[in-house]
Amino acid sequence: MSKEVSLQQLIGKGYADFWRFKGRYRVVKGGRGSKKSVTSAYWIPYNMMKMPLANTLVLRKTFNTHKDSTWAQLKWAVNRMGVAHLWQFKKSPLEAIYKPTGQKILFRGLDDPMSITSITVDTGYLCWAWFEEAYQIMNEDDFDKVDMSIRGELPEGYFKQLTLSFNPWNEKHWLKRRFFDVPDPNVLAITTNYRCNEFLGDDDRALFAWMKEHKPKRHRVEGDGDWGIAEGAVYEDWREEDFNYHDIAKLKGYKAVFGLDFGYTNDPSALVCALVNKDEKKIYIFDEHYEHGMLNNDIARVIKEKGYSKERIIADSSEPKSIDEIRGYGIGRIKGADKGRDSVDVGIQFIKQFEIIVHKFKCPNVSIELSSYVWDQNKSGKFLNRPVDDFNHTMDALRYAMEQIRKPSTFEF
Missing domain, CATH: 3.30.420.280 (Nucleotidyltransferase; domain 5)
Structure with missing residues (x-):
C-alpha cells in the first residue's frame, strides 16, 4: 500500500532555492536549528530515487564521526519520508543502498584520502557530494582534492554538485572568500538561521534568547548564522x-x-x-x-x-x-x-x-x-x-x- 508524504510538511519553508539549484556548488552557512543538515539529508535520498543513476558521497573531516551524525540523519530522513523499506543502511562498510537500483550513499573522511580518490560505484555515476561541518576543513587543498574527484560526463538531465553545510565561526576562513565574497552563477551561497525553522519549540527559542543576552558573540554565529569576527585573536601562532x-x-x-x-x-x-x-x-x-x-x-x-x-x-x-x-x-x-x-x-x-x-x-x-x-x-x-x-x-x-x-x-x- 503506497503512502504519499508531503515534502513541504516535512521540510517546511526557507529552502526553495537550495532545493532547486543545480549548479556546481551549493553552500549553506547557518546557525544551530536552521534545518540546513536536515534539508540536505532529505534532498539526497529523494533525488536519488528520482534519478536512478546518481550516487552520493558524504564527507566529514574525520570518518568516525559519520555514524552518529550524517549516517543517522539520512536514516532518519528516509524513515520520515516513509521509504525506509526501500533502503538498506549498513554499518560495515558504512553506506546506504537504494534496494531497487543498487545506488549508494558512501561515507568517507578526509583523514583517509586514499578512500576518496579511489571511489568507484557499481551502478551509475558519482554525481553529488555533501560536506557536513565543512568549516572543520581548514585547508582548502583538502576540499579541492575531493572536488576534482567528482568529474566525468553524465547522461542528459544529470548534474554534478557539491553541497557544503557549516556554522560560520570565523570570517577569515577560506569558505567565505571562495563562495561568499565573489558572485558566481555556479555557486548558490545562502545564510539561514533558527528563525526559518517552524518546528522549534518555545524552549528552543528561549535558549537562543538566553544566548543572545549572555553570549552575544556565539549568538552571532549559532543564532543569526553570521560570520564570526576573528579580529583580536588571543593566539595567533x-x-x-x-x-x-x-x-x-x-x-x-x-x-x-x-x-x-x-x-x-x-x-x-x-x-x-x-x-x-x-x-x-x-x-x-x-x-x-x-x-x-x-x-x-x-x-x-x-x-x-x-x-x-x-x-x-x-x-x-x-x-x-x-x-x-x-x-x-x-x-x-x-x-x-x-x-x-x-x-x-x-x-x-x-x-x-x-x-x-x-x-x-x-x-x-x-x-x-x-x-x-x-x-x-x-x-x-x-x-x-x-x-x-x-x-x-x-x-x-x-x-x-x-x-x-x-x-x-x-x-x-
Whole structure:
C-alpha cells in the first residue's frame, strides 16, 4: 500500500532555492536549528530515487564521526519520508543502498584520502557530494582534492554538485572568500538561521534568547548564522598538522599534559591532551573531548576509554566536588587548577610563548576555539587585557594543562 508524504510538511519553508539549484556548488552557512543538515539529508535520498543513476558521497573531516551524525540523519530522513523499506543502511562498510537500483550513499573522511580518490560505484555515476561541518576543513587543498574527484560526463538531465553545510565561526576562513565574497552563477551561497525553522519549540527559542543576552558573540554565529569576527585573536601562532602522537612523544624534552574544563547544559565539558617541549617552545595538541550534558561519571568513562585514567589531569578548581567525584570513579591523579589572581592572563601570556600545532583530524573543536577566542573590547573598540568569555572551553582546559609546565614544582609528589 503506497503512502504519499508531503515534502513541504516535512521540510517546511526557507529552502526553495537550495532545493532547486543545480549548479556546481551549493553552500549553506547557518546557525544551530536552521534545518540546513536536515534539508540536505532529505534532498539526497529523494533525488536519488528520482534519478536512478546518481550516487552520493558524504564527507566529514574525520570518518568516525559519520555514524552518529550524517549516517543517522539520512536514516532518519528516509524513515520520515516513509521509504525506509526501500533502503538498506549498513554499518560495515558504512553506506546506504537504494534496494531497487543498487545506488549508494558512501561515507568517507578526509583523514583517509586514499578512500576518496579511489571511489568507484557499481551502478551509475558519482554525481553529488555533501560536506557536513565543512568549516572543520581548514585547508582548502583538502576540499579541492575531493572536488576534482567528482568529474566525468553524465547522461542528459544529470548534474554534478557539491553541497557544503557549516556554522560560520570565523570570517577569515577560506569558505567565505571562495563562495561568499565573489558572485558566481555556479555557486548558490545562502545564510539561514533558527528563525526559518517552524518546528522549534518555545524552549528552543528561549535558549537562543538566553544566548543572545549572555553570549552575544556565539549568538552571532549559532543564532543569526553570521560570520564570526576573528579580529583580536588571543593566539595567533598556531596551525593544523597531521602528526603521529607516538613519534612526537619519543622525542627528547616532550611531556604529556592534560586539562579538563567543566560544563553541562549551556557550556560543554572539554578535555585537552597535549605534548609540550618547554625548551623548544612547542605544544602539540593531539586529542580532545568536547560534549554538552556530561555528568561526572560520563567524564570519568571517557577518560578511561581514551586510556588517560593514570595521567595527571588538571581540572577547573571552581568545582572541587566534581573533582572529588571523578577521582572516586578511578581517575586518581586529577587535581584542581591554580585559580589565583590574574591566573587567566598569566596562563595566556605563558602559552603565547609557544607555537601551537593542533592535530588536523582529532581536535576540530580546539581549532574552532583558537580561531574564535579573542580579546574583549571597550565601547570605542580598544582591545582590553582580557579575553571574551566565550569559545574558551578547550582554551581554559589547555591553560590548566599548561600549569604543569609553567609551575612544575606544584605538581610533584
